Every structure is written in structure tokens, then in C-alpha cells.
Amino acid sequence: MAAPSVSLVIAGSGGAGVVTAGSLLLEAAANAGWYALMTRSAGPQIRGGEAAAMIRFATEPIASHDDSFHLLVAIDWENISRFAAEIPLMANSLLIGDPALGEAPAALLCNSPRQAGLAMSEIASAIEGGRSNMVALGAIAGMIGLPVAAMESVVSRQLRRKGQAAIDASMAAFNAGFAAATGLPAVPRLPGVDAAPNGERWSITGNEATGLGAIRGGVRFVAAYPITPATEVLEWLAPSLAKVGGVLVQAEDELASINQIIGASYGGVPALTATSGPGLSLMIESIGLAVAAEVPVVVVDVMRVGPSTGIATKSEQSDLNIAVYGMHGDAPHVVVAANSVADCLFTTQWAVHLAESMQTPTLVLTDQLLGQSRAILPRPAELAFIGQRQTAVVAEEGQRYQRYALTGSGVSPMAIPGTPGLAYTADGLEHNELGTPSSQASDHQAQMDKRLRKVARFDYGSHWADIVDAEAGGGNIAIITWGSSTGPAREALDRFSAMGGKARLISLRLIAPAQPDKLAAALAGIERALVVEQSHGGQFHRMLRAFYDLPRETLALHQPGPLPIGPGRILDQLNAWRT
Amino acid sequence: MAAPSVSLVIAGSGGAGVVTAGSLLLEAAANAGWYALMTRSAGPQIRGGEAAAMIRFATEPIASHDDSFHLLVAIDWENISRFAAEIPLMANSLLIGDPALGEAPAALLCNSPRQAGLAMSEIASAIEGGRSNMVALGAIAGMIGLPVAAMESVVSRQLRRKGQAAIDASMAAFNAGFAAATGLPAVPRLPGVDAAPNGERWSITGNEATGLGAIRGGVRFVAAYPITPATEVLEWLAPSLAKVGGVLVQAEDELASINQIIGASYGGVPALTATSGPGLSLMIESIGLAVAAEVPVVVVDVMRVGPSTGIATKSEQSDLNIAVYGMHGDAPHVVVAANSVADCLFTTQWAVHLAESMQTPTLVLTDQLLGQSRAILPRPAELAFIGQRQTAVVAEEGQRYQRYALTGSGVSPMAIPGTPGLAYTADGLEHNELGTPSSQASDHQAQMDKRLRKVARFDYGSHWADIVDAEAGGGNIAIITWGSSTGPAREALDRFSAMGGKARLISLRLIAPAQPDKLAAALAGIERALVVEQSHGGQFHRMLRAFYDLPRETLALHQPGPLPIGPGRILDQLNAWRT
Amino acid sequence: MEAAVAEKRKLAAKDYKSDIKPIWCPGCGDYSVLNALTRALAELALRPEEVAVVSGIGCSSRIPAYTSVYGFHGVHGRALPVATGLKLARPELTVLVTSGDGDGFSIGGNHFLHACRRNVDITYIVMDNQVYGMTKGQASPTTAPDWEGSKLTPEGTGINPFQPLVVGLASGANFIARVSASDPINMAKIIVEAVRHPGFSLVQILSPCVTFRPEQQEWRDIVRTAVVDYTDDAARAARRLMTDDGFNVGKVLYKGSRPPFKPEFEVTDGSIAELEASFVI
């Protein structure tokens, strides 16, 4: 990113209120007109364990975290080493701890960051009702240039119900920290900017954005089984659906949730479920049913580290294979992927549109990083997509209704139960145009062709990918990526461009079906491609090879979760190619 | 195939005894020293519907059916049109029906085969206890050159319990048909050959061969849920396992069966399940568990037409995707595929060996065509493969047992419950070497590397593929194929070679992990490749593209089931390339 | 077309049949279930478009396509969740589920438990033939432990049969009946009652598989009309059902009065703009 930014971490154990502190800081920053991205990391304990809030502030919207952090404020050192790999500190980083709590653990000191002490507990204890985390916030604000006023309104709103005394105590601690900041070594400060006009900034997580996209797209029935890190999609949807006249059912398992939404959608109500890898695995058979019976459903997979139970709370882009290839038999369907917190909204809404238009299951891939990150971002645009299903309303004179008629587009008008004269039986067995089971090769071929035609002929417009040219028209290098690796790639491109480099970024939003002509056009003039993804097996790269012709010099940059591939590593390769 | 062969079909409705007739004929042919391949096709009714037995006889082992049939004997015409696409008749084919039952349906007459009448019912009714199907058998025997004596011993053995009168009636009907053959138009006759020495010929189906391979490999625990067309694997295994001290449990569903075998194998007993596409879909989550927890299991998938319930009784090679890519997360495992009825034995036995050696789930792909076909074939070779698991037996002095130790091969000695001092907890959560859950990136990377290393470094020897050169060393054309498409490809190659063509056949037995070096070596000198498979989406071709470098001119020949790609179509392409 | 006719006259049972020929074996008990079901729909005077029949996989699960109402033939064992989603999203439809002892109690057992518990207003008709007919004769959960007719369990399963009505009751089914396929008229009557009863209604039908369990043809002689009338006391019903031999048929055995699960599903005055407003900072 070209705009100035500052990256910091607040860490501490259970009671330390790390995540609360991070949220307050985010809100205050929004008041100050800044943009923000916050991700959280926690230890294995269910409650009360150590946690870290990783935050980046900037004066422009933020696509990605930086490669390292400028500042780490540790409220205590409890198990903080667990996060060491996730919060790289460099020599010019600043590590602040409470001198009363001893030395920083070695794991944080590999690159010898600068260190400073801040007697957070001591300062806090001097203030009635004062808490260390507010002192820390104050110090951070002071160091990065966040005005006190921006925090004041946040604290008074948040603590209104606790009364003025609580507000005063908090602000006193904050101010004390703010004052102490002057004695601390410098970290980057952000310039003041004008606050955005009212309504123009949103604070939203990827999981909430996914939920909103579903409702905007027309989803009114959701069935799901809780699973980390998808549960917040459902938690947001349950009360929100109720507000727009929809319903969320907690199912007994994922086999039930996928089949419940198939039933609701067969009944004419756009329907969705959200899950993560293990749950998606259980849904595979019935997603195949939705393909064969041509029932539109949307399945959101908020990916986490696999295989098997893996690491439930951490991010990885490794469910691409199962999403694209998971079903038995040939089962053409649609897979789309969100490439930022904001894009969770766009992509999910688009997914509902695609599923309904093509009467086919559509999978939405997001991940823990996108889903559980909170961003301060510009108000998302209104979108025209809305689930629009071709329905059959009257039978053709003297004809039996052909539910699976062999149309040119492959999409056959669907009768919704309740429509007189069009009763039919939807079937997962191979069938003829009427829906009657058939084991004839000719019926199988015809229905297979039709189901493939639906998704192959559909006009996906320009949404199939986000394409960014670092410098219009120039360069023979492309980064091809998807999902949450897009943010770092975008930032790498910006930096490369700032250094005079020329390259193109292609982030695929439409993962399946493949769009070879479109990618070929997007790769015009490209001689070298860098494929970036967060998977051990290089799944995205393999998928590209299978369906696309890639530039002769194509390099695959991939690693498993939970560590993201930072902008710096991508930039290194771009630079290597330039020289 | 270079040796003479004759292809025929016996068709008729329920009571007509088509399949019994086919089996008798096969046995008689074996007595006469011939080889045979018989596949069956049936209508949708559970019982009593129409059926067809498609049989090919030859003086050498048979890899495939021919492109069309020389002879169709219809005991009646009931619903026979349903089979029209599966039993192509050409102008020189001969269609025999019973004049008393009217005309042959138009669907069989597209290519104007020769026709003749045989009054099967009339002839049969003249014989006390005589039946049409025995008359038909007699006529067939007479026409194709099968000696009466070969049938005599079969009938007397089969009907021993019914008494001499039944035997005499059957043989009288047979002889009457045999006599009537002299008046019928000619079809190819096979030469007489010497009968094989005792024990040198087997009659076996692919599903039985799979079962035998499992037991030979050391499997002693099987849990499964019935599903067409895999049930016969289980039906053969249940009593057979009991004979060698193993057990088969019928589980409540496929989720249970895969987890039962994981439990048994964790307990040290080599274990297997067999299913088809829908069942495999349900097992996906737990196969991922076996990957992560490193528990060897063998999962046989007898493929049928998909997607979803599809066509349960018919064949397709379309579960390749789910087998290779189906799991969420990165889940390295092994996929092997049988390429003939006999190879079901070899490949399953090998699979047990691979699973046990690498402590990883191994999937075996066969299909309905292989599984439900019966072949008369040479006695299969003894194989050295036997499940051999590296076990841990004593703890290293003063060390806690590391179940998931980071060894060079990636395989870590496994403690079997009951072993003192080595108790550990197997885990599907990411873990460290001890098995303790860990969410550290470094542990994840290390264990991912280890699990990949296991399957990547293993020495698969020459079994990874069957390679046939039509003419040693020559030709720049290769057919790349797998599974049941191998038979037709083999025959196409033989024919091509007989016509002076030069080409190479590469049939992959090891589908995953990919063997790029080995295929590259096998493709030395090849400029054009024809990829042959029975799937709508060209799954095998896409998989090859993803993992291998293919010749510049690579053509994908693929079609969905149930019709196989016959040798003729493959040959056409080879010839097209020659000119 | 059917709707227009329906307005003019009450439909007859045959109007609820499609023209697709069943794949069933001659003599299969399921023919008589199809007859009773269509007769019940006629009796209920429902227009075909107001009804949906959902099923899984099995001989018995083939029923939907043989009717003229809306049908859904899904995957093995998952009919109940499909029906649950359909009924919750479209409460005005009459939703029935047709299943078999394998589909419903083996692979579908978990959904059975939770459907009873959730008590959505659907009617669950299970054709119990104590065998997997479709896959050619394996033991099902209701098969006797000593039945040696399956090659998969050549010495019998050795496992106690599943008692669907007891488990259904224990899990919260709101209506429980057992009928015999040999008495289609009474079966129709009880299906009508089941449909009319609010909540989850469970109807077990003894429906012989003449092909793989030919001995079940004797059921018509073995079954007897249950002597007592239904109870609304679950504990009493449990005692009765746990001690009966499975051949008391032809009557409702339990009727509960729990209100059905029926989350509100109607457009309210909330708007998406309101939801969006909560993100504005």
C-alpha cells in the first residue's frame, strides 16, 4: 500500500481484555477518519487464555497486513511465545512490556527489536478503576498519532451503561498512557485526516459481510450446524433473518443442514448454509444431489487449517480441491471465492445470484482470516444481484411439464410446489426430461451436457476476477492468486509499482467453472506468472494447470497456514524477475 | 486382440434364465479351453425384469469387449430395446429371435443386421422339461464351435441335485438347439484348443478378485454398508473372512463403516471397506482423519454412473476427482486403480501393502464393469505384497514415545494398543511429534511435510503403470489411460500393431501421488498422446495436466458411462495420426 | 389442469397416481401402500399441488414419482431433513415422507431421532420389510438376529432388532401408528389421521418384501388389530410398545399434544437498510 500505515499488536492473557482493547482502538480510529484491519489470534483454551489483536491502521483502505509489526504492546508475557511466528518483529520494531512482569521471552527477540518498558499495571493501579489495557491503548494512541478526542466518544458510548465514573476511570487510564507515550521510542505516526461523512464508513467482519451478502441476495432460509470459524456467519444471520422474515434452523448435523436447505430451496425459498472443512466434507454427497436434481443452494465454507480437524481457529486456503472436485461423478457446479473482508459481501451476494440463475449449488470460499477479521472500510456499493430463478408457472397446452427440459441455456424453468398442473418429482437418479428415472446412455449424456451447459454458457461478466495493473498496459509479469492471498499480493503490487515495476494482478473470484478464454485475454503479453496461495499442496496452482494454459515461466509460491504469505515475499519474487 | 474371438449376447426377460444360461456357457467354454469375458446388464426392476448377458470367447485371455456383437439370441423381445445402445449390431451381425414371439424391435435394426428365426419355445416344448434357454445355448454352441461334450459335464454337475431326468431334459434341449444351428446363417467359429491343465484357469468376477486381494494382502477386518455395485465384494468377503479368522461387520451407514475400520486398524488389524460413489462421499471426512492420524485403511470404490444416485447398476470412471482431491485441507494419500478383472486382485492386494507400509489411507478404484464382469482367465500369480506395518515395540530409554516422529521416510513406527510403555493418543487435530495438539505453524508445516514425504518418497517400483509397446521401441504415439478403459485400449493397440502401426500404451495403476519422472521416462520419444477415459468431464485428462507435462499434441477422448469407449474408436484416432 | 379438475370435483385416489410404472416386484407390499396413500390424499381432498412427498433411496423410497403430487427423491437416508426444510420454508404445503426400514432407521437414524424431537408437522410413513430390498436382500435394523438370508450376515446379524415405535416415542414423535400393507383401506384411514394430527406423525407399515423375505407373505395372517385404543400418556405407551411383538396393527398407538415446531416465516417490516445501518460507524 502506498499510503502511510502503522501495524501493531496488543497481546495478553485472558483477563487482560486484549480483544476489547483492540475493538475500542478500531472504533476510535474510525472516528479519526482512518481505515483499519484487525485480526485476532488466541491460544487453545476455550476461555481465559492468551490472545493477540493484530491491527493495522492507514489513511486508505487496507487490503492486507504488513510483513511485520511496528509495535507490540504486551500487557503480560503469558504464553506470548505461542504467537511469535504470527507477529514478526524486526530490528526497528518496538516491543513494549510491563517492567513489573519481567523480561520479554526469547522467541520474540530473534530479530532484536527495540525494547521499552511501560509500567502499565503500576500506572493503572494509581487510578481508581483504572486498567492496564486502557493505559496501553493510551500509549498506543499517543505513539501513532490517534487524537484523544477520537477515543473519548468511543469510551463514553461503550461504557454509558456503566456510568460516568467508569468512563472517567477509563479515560484517566487512557490519558495517563497517552502522556507516557511521549517518553517512549518513536513508531510511525499516521497523519490526521478528515473524518468520513456520516454513513460512509463501515465496521464489519468478513463473516458478518457474508451474512449480509446472503440476505441481500435473497436468502431467507438458513440451516446450519455450528463450527469454527463459520459460526459468526450464523450468529449474525439468526437475528437478522428474523428481521427480514426469514428463518435460521440449527440442524442436528451437516448432513441435515445441507438437506434442509435443499428442501427449502426446492420449495422456492433461496437457501444457504455455512460451515468449515469438516462440515463441507459431510455435505459432499448431498451437494451432488443438488447438482443432479438441479436445486440451487449456497454453501459457504469458511476455511480453516486442515486436514481433518486440523487447527480450527486458524486460516488456510486448502479446501479448494474439495470445493472444486469433491463430488463423486461428474458434477458441474459453481465455486466462488471472496478476496477481502468487503468482498465477502459482494461474493456471497453474487453466489446467491449465480445459484438461483443456474439452479445449481454454488460454493463460497472464504477463510478464517477474512471471516474473523474486522475492517473499517468504505461503505460497500449497492449491488444489482438478486436471486432470480426461472420458474415455470403454467403447463404447456397438452404437454406434461418437463422439469429437466433440454434448453439451449441448459437452465429449465422450475416449478415451485404449490403451482397447479406442474407437479413433478425432483430426482438424484439419472432421469429424462420429465424427471423419470432412466438408465439409458442417451438420457445420461443429454442431462450431463445440459448440466454442464448451464454453468459453461452463463455470462459471468467481469466478476470472474479482479484484475489490477500496476502501471496501465505495461509489464510482462503477472501474479495469479485468489481469496485471502489477494490482499498481500495487492500490496506487493503497489510496492512494486512504487518502485517503478510493472506487473499485473489477477485474482480469481470464479474458481469453477474455469474461464480459459478470459484468463488467456487477461494474460495477454504476460511472460512470467507467480501463483500465490496458502496451501501446502499448491492446490490452486494445480487447478490452474489442469484448466488453463499458463505462461511458460510460472512459479508457484505456496505454504500452508496459519502464516499468510506476506507482501514482502511476493515482492521479492517480482524484484528477482526484474533484475 | 489378435487371436480369434466371437462376441454374442443372450437376452430375455425375467424368467428366461439369461444369466444362468450365460454362466453355463462360460463354464462350458472353460472346459473347451477357451477364455471368456461376460458382463451383464439388467433393467430397472429389482426382480424379474429383462436382462442381457454379453459374452466374448477367445483362444487367448480377453481384455475387452469388441465394438459390436456377432450374434444376438433373444429368447424374447421384452423391453430388449433398453439394451440397444449397449449391444451394437452391425450389418454382418446375426440377430436370432423366436418367430413365435413376433418381430425384432426397430431399435436393434439400425445397422440392418442379418436376421434368422429359431423356434426356441416350440423346440423346447417338444421336450419334456425342456427350456428355451437351453435350446438357445445349444444353437449358440453349434454356431460358434463349442463342442457338446464341454457342455455335458457342466450340465450334469450343475443339475446333479435335480436328478438325471433334469440333466437329460436339459441336454436334450441343448442338443436340439445344437442340431438346429446347422440351418442358421454363419457367425465366427472358434477353433478347438487343448483344455488347460487342472488348476490353471480361474473363473472369477472383479468384485471377487477384489475380495481375494484384500485377504491376500492381510485384511482381517471389514466394515461396510451395502451398495450397488460393491455389495458382491462384501458378500464374498463375509464367509471368506470367517474362514481365515477375520470378521465383516455390516455397519449402520458409511460414516460408521469408515470409522469402524479406522478403529480396527488403530488396533493393529489391517482393515478395509468397500463402497461406491455415494458411500465414498460420506466417508470423505473420516478418510481425512485417517490421513491426519496416520491410520492405514483401504477403501474400495466400485464406481458407478454419477453424479448423486446416478445409475446404480452401470459403469463410469467418474470418481477419480473425489478419490484424488476429495478431502478438505491438504491430505496426501494413495489412490490406485485396477485395469482388468484380474487386476482387481493384484491392485487390491498392493493397496493393502501400500496402506500398511505408509500408514495412510489407500483408495482402490474399480468400477461396475470390472466388478460385475466374470472372466475365465489364467491362474493369477502369487504376489509378495503383504501388509507390513512398522510398529514400535519398546520405548527408547528415557524418552516419551513419539508417535509422529519426524523420520526421513516420513513413516513413524506405530505403537499398537496393548504395547506397554508406548500409550499415545492418535489425533486428527494438528499435533506435534508426540501427538499433542498444537496450533503452531512450525508443527503444522513439519507434520504436513512428513505426511507428504511418506507417499512421495515411497518406492512404488514398476507397478505404478502397465506399459505396453505395440512394437518394441517404435512409434511416437502413446495412449494414456486407466482402469476399465485399459482393456479396449489394449485391444486397439493390438489391432494397430497387427496393421503395422507403432504405439505405446501407458495405463496408470497409481493415480495418486503422481509420478512425473516415471511418466516422463515412459513418454520418451512420444510426440502425440491420446488420453482415454469414461467420464463426461475428462477428469483423468485434467488430472494428468495438473501433475504431468504431456506431449504438445494431446487429445482427450472421453465420454460418460454407461457405454464404454470401444477399441474401434481408439484405433480410429491412432490411424488418423498415422496418415 | 389437475387444479382445474380439482375445483370441479373431488379427486379420486387414481388421480393421485402418475403414469410411471413402478419398478417393484409383482406382489410387493409397496403397491398397497401407494394405493392407500393416494386414497388418503383423495380423502383429505388436497389438491395435488398442495402436497409434497419426499423420500430417500430404496424400493419403498420410489413412491414419490408414482404419485401426481410434488415429489422429491433425494439421497439415501436424508428424506427427513429435506422435508423439514421444505415444510419450514413452505408451511402451507402438506408434506409427507415415505421411507424404508433401511433408509429410515439405518443410515437415516439420526434424522429420525431429531425429526421426532423437533416435531415439525410432517407425516413419516415407513415401509418396514425388515430387509434392504433395493440392494437385493441384506439385513436391516428391524431384521431378526437369526435371519440367515443375507450373504453379508450368513449366520444372522446376532443383533437385537431396532424398535422404531419405541425409539420414536422416546424421541418425541407426536403420533404413532402401526398398520399392515394387507389392509390398505384401514391404512388409508390412519394416514389421513396422521396427516391431520399436528406435529411429527410416525406410521410404521408392515410391507412385505416378497422377493427377499417371501415368508413375510404370512404377515397377513399373523397381524392382529391392536386391542387397546391409543393413549396420550407417553410412559404408558412406552410400556405397551416395549412389550408388544410388533404385530399389533391397524390402530393409532399414541397421540401426543406437543405443539409443532413452526418458526415464523413471513416477511416482517424490518428492512435490509436497517441491518446495514448497524455496520455504519
Next chain:
Amino acid sequence: MEAAVAEKRKLAAKDYKSDIKPIWCPGCGDYSVLNALTRALAELALRPEEVAVVSGIGCSSRIPAYTSVYGFHGVHGRALPVATGLKLARPELTVLVTSGDGDGFSIGGNHFLHACRRNVDITYIVMDNQVYGMTKGQASPTTAPDWEGSKLTPEGTGINPFQPLVVGLASGANFIARVSASDPINMAKIIVEAVRHPGFSLVQILSPCVTFRPEQQEWRDIVRTAVVDYTDDAARAARRLMTDDGFNVGKVLYKGSRPPFKPEFEVTDGSIAELEASFVI
């Protein structure tokens, strides 16, 4: 090492604990279950290598790694089939399963039914806290219909709670007990009895989730020791269990006498050559 020691002296409860620190919240009922379980193993005087503890996913399902016996921590809801396969293949091992109300009765419901029915000799210990602890507080099958503590069901589930013991009994469990985590000594005693009883033993433990159901800390005051002793009459047990309020604890409630399912698993004198001979023609 452990084995050598075991030969010398009887092991104490602590010898059955591993050195891994549980991820549980302070005060969680599951600590006391771990204590009782290890105490029971000591009482049973089993060598650690003779025992396997199998589980699925959930806070409660974390127990295996906290013990020093063989453990298997599988996927959500599938512990029972893993244990079934293990016990059938290795009948000499003592196999226990530890589960939660979500793992065992929601996603794992079907295996629960069929494990009860199959009656393999394993002991099933379910830590019931009427909530999904691991995923931070959603309603489970045993949650009361009006509990509004979950964001997924902010107005309560509206669904009757699952009655595990009634369903277990109806499905054929051979031993049924309910205990409270607040009484680890008695819990250990009953686990010992459950392990010793042949066939499938079901032990429901009221184990509070102090984080998402803090009100459950009052359970220790609410529970009462069941007044009657166990019965071996299933119908009677059903009546009792269907009418109790779930807080009668500390005793065995039912003991059946069905022989466990135990297919023979031992090398016989049949040989592979014999099997092959059947293919020779």
C-alpha cells in the same frame, strides 16, 4: 516403563493421567470426570496399555490425551464406530468412549442408536452440559427449549430436549446410569461398574459448563441420589426414566443381561489356498 511399574505395584489414579495440561476453563466439570475416570481405572487395576479411550470433538472429547492409556481423538460424532471397530478387532482391550451431548447426541445420534442396539462391550461416558462448549455456547439436543443464551437461537430452540437415557434404553443399551460431576468418588464407582458390566454401558454425567452455562454450578445443589435401585426390567425402567426430571443421579438405573455382540475373531485353520481353490474351473 509404566508396565514394569504396574507389575510391581497397583497404580494410583494419577498414574493414569498424562502430563498434558487440559485446555478446559477453570471450574469446568470435565476436570472431575477426568479424576473419576482415572480413579476408576486404578480401581479396575488395568495396565494402561490394556485400555483405550476413544472420543470425538468437543471440550469433553479432549479427555483421551489427558490420560496415560491409549487414546484416539477422532472426528466430531464418530467415536462410537471407532470404538466398535477397535473392540471387535481387539476384544482383549478395555475400550471406553468419552463424549459430550453434542458429539454424542446431535451429530453422533445414529451411532448412539446402533451402538446401543449392537451391544458391543464398551463403556460410553457422556459429559452432558446441555451446550456446545467447544464452539462457544450453542444449544445441544439436551438444552431446554427456552434457553436463550445462544446467538444462534436467541429466542430458545423451541424444541423438546433429547432424553439420552430413555432413547438409550429404547435402543438396547445394556447398562444405564446417571451421575453428577460434583461427586467424583461415586462417579468412579459407577464407571467401574459400567466397565465390568458386559455389553454396551451408558453413563450420563451432569458436567457443568461454567463458561457458557454458569447457572449449572447450581446442579451440585439440585441433584439428588436416586431413591430406587436399578431394575432389569426395561419397560419398568422406561416408565421411570420417562417421568424423572433428569436430576436423579448417583445410581445405576438399569442393568440388562443381553450377551454382548462379539463375532469370533481368531485365526482358524482355513487357508487362503482353500479360498482360491473355489475359483479354479
